[in-house]
Amino acid sequence: MKVAIIGGTGDQGFGLALRFVQAGLDVIIGSRDIKKAENTVNIIKNMIKGDEMQIQGMTNEEAAEEGDLLILTVPLQAQVVSLRSIKDHSEGKILVDATVPLETCLGGKPNRYVDLWEGSAAERSAEILKDKDVKIVSAFNNISSASLINIKEEVKCDCLISGDHEDAKKEVMKLAEKIPGVRSIDCGPLENARIIEKITPLLINLNIRNRIKLAGIRITGL
Numbered sequence: 001m002k003v004a005i006i007g008g009t010g011d012q013g014f015g016l017a018l019r020f021v022q023a024g025l026d027v028i029i030g031s032r033d034i035k036k037a038e039n040t041v042n043i044i045k046n047m048i049k050g051d052e053m054q055i056q057g058m059t060n061e062e063a064a065e066e067g068d069l070l071i072l073t074v075p076l077q078a079q080v081v082s083l084r085s086i087k088d089h090s091e092g093k094i095l096v097d098a099t100v101p102l103e104t105c106l107g108g109k110p111n112r113y114v115d116l117w118e119g120s121a122a123e124r125s126a127e128i129l130k131d132k133d134v135k136i137v138s139a140f141n142n143i144s145s146a147s148l149i150n151i152k153e154e155v156k157c158d159c160l161i162s163g164d165h166e167d168a169k170k171e172v173m174k175l176a177e178k179i180p181g182v183r184s185i186d187c188g189p190l191e192n193a194r195i196i197e198k199i200t201p202l203l204i205n206l207n208i209r210n211r212i213k214l215a216g217i218r219i220t221g222l
């Protein structure tokens with residue numbers, strides 16, 4: 001399975017790509033700029049040495065066409081434009097949305113949530129791609145890029161996953177557990193992304209208050 005990361009040159013996409021390449025998956029870094037994508041690929045190749053590594057850089061459109069499972073890692077202000085650019089290349093695929101609606105998209109604070117008309121960023125993705133039979137799954141919203149990029153250590157965070165397509169959700173749960181330390185939690189239908197996305201500004205708040213970068217969340221008692 002090829003995992004294509006749309007906006008894979010940013011912190012979150014880069015971190016996920018590192019972990020998935022490390023796990024032996026076939027990864028595509030997508031970008032608006034092919035040179036930027038190739039540069040990110042070279043950085044990953046330098047960080048993870050290995051002959052069998054499967055990673056390529058492409059434009060977002062090519063990445064969506066080539067990938068079997070797509071992961072969207074762009075800031076909220078880029079969500080709509082990025083999805084429109086890949087819409088015609090995403091028919092029938094799984095799209096994992098990691099977008100968190102933070103006030104930074106309006107020039108505000110990173111520890112404040114912005115309410116969206118659709119209820120959550122993931123539901124907004126579902127709305128934009130509704131005529132393309134894309135299976136939207138919300139995941140990776142609460143896992144910090146700092147912990148993903150710190151490849152010498154396990155990620156100490158559960159992955160809270162929601163979606164309306166059970167098979168797609170199971171696929172993404174398996175994918176998330178390729179990251180050492182991550183446990184996937186099935187959090188029910190996509191509308192629960194409204195709750196999950198709101199945890200991230202809280203974690204950012206805790207990072208700021210404690211001068212750390214690795215705050216995460218664990219669900220106990222399951």
Ligand SMILES: NC(=O)c1ccc[n+]([C@@H]2O[C@H](COP(=O)([O-])OP(=O)(O)OC[C@H]3O[C@@H](n4cnc5c(N)ncnc54)[C@H](OP(=O)(O)O)[C@@H]3O)[C@@H](O)[C@H]2O)c1
Nearest residue numbers: 007009010011012031032073074075078099100141144145
């Ligand atoms: N960073 C984290 O720790 C973290 C944790 C959990 C969730 N998230 C969520 O994951 C998403 C990505 O976060 P990030 O920190 O990786 O973001 P980022 O570094 O600011 O941006 C990611 C990529 O998005 C593309 N992009 C940026 N602005 C754009 C625009 N105006 N139009 C089109 N594309 C644009 C860029 O790719 P190209 O220039 O190569 O096209 C950029 O490298 C966000 O929604 C964030 O809330 C982040």
